[in-house]
Amino acid sequence: MNLELFAPERCDNVLPYDGIVQDYGLVLSAEHSERYLQYFLQHLAWQPDEGLLFGQYYRTQRQVVWYGDEQYQYRYSGAVKQALLWQPALWRLKQQIEQWVGHPFNSCLANLYQDGTQGLGWHSDDEPNLGRHAVIASLSLGATRKFCFQHKHRANKVELLLHSGQLLVMRGTTQHYWKHALMKSNRIIQPRINLTFRYFHTAIE
Ligand SMILES: O=C(O)CCC(=O)C(=O)O
Numbered sequence: 001m002n003l004e005l006f007a008p009e010r011c012d013n014v015l016p017y018d019g020i021v022q023d024y025g026l027v028l029s030a031e032h033s034e035r036y037l038q039y040f041l042q043h044l045a046w047q048p049d050e051g052l053l054f055g056q057y058y059r060t061q062r063q064v065v066w067y068g069d070e071q072y073q074y075r076y077s078g079a080v081k082q083a084l085l086w087q088p089a090l091w092r093l094k095q096q097i098e099q100w101v102g103h104p105f106n107s108c109l110a111n112l113y114q115d116g117t118q119g120l121g122w123h124s125d126d127e128p129n130l131g132r133h134a135v136i137a138s139l140s141l142g143a144t145r146k147f148c149f150q151h152k153h154r155a156n157k158v159e160l161l162l163h164s165g166q167l168l169v170m171r172g173t174t175q176h177y178w179k180h181a182l183m184k185s186n187r188i189i190q191p192r193i194n195l196t197f198r199y200f201h202t203a204i205e
């Protein structure tokens with residue numbers, strides 16, 4: 001069965017318990033998604049992620065960039081991460097996402113995976129600056145990729161395929177109970193951009 005033939009359906013919660021992950025399905029047409037992909041590939045200030053982990057310097061293949069209302073800062077993996085002021089097209093897209101989701105966002109962490117050899121390992125987005133019940137809106141552009149949730153204390157795993165133009169919203173206790181990861185696959189040769197819109201609280205630190 002070729003899963004690519006099936007457009008993702010909206011789903012109020014893809015998790016069985018202990019969190020909420022809303023799948024909005026495709027919120028952008030194939031044409032719009034492709035235009036955004038090409039534009040953001042060119043116009044966002046992509047850089048490898050780097051820092052120190054257990055005293056070891058690392059530099060990822062995956063590229064990242066963080067934009068926000070202000071030049072927010074936080075310390076992570078032995079490096080100071082700093083937000084750039086919004087890129088105008090990204091800010092306009094954020095406005096639209098806020099309307100769809102009904103929640104404000106003051107920053108966006110963007111990831112660029114050049115092909116399927118690049119992924120993102122198991123983690124939770126549970127930094128103190130995101131607050132206890134963070135609402136994170138994740139828009140996918142480009143190659144279809146497998147995205148998984150794994151419960152931290154139980155055996156449950158949830159697998160999703162994220163298509164170009166698909167919007168996922170994580171909220172409630174999701175980050176507390178679940179980890180997520182973007183899986184690698186050598187068969188995928190196209191790039192993918194993921195935009196995660198977040199609300200960054202500056203009072204903490
Ligand atoms: O690329 C993705 O879909 C996931 C990105 C992610 O989990 C993150 O930026 O924290």
Ligand SMILES: [Fe+2]
Nearest residue numbers: 123124125180
């Ligand atoms: Fe994440």
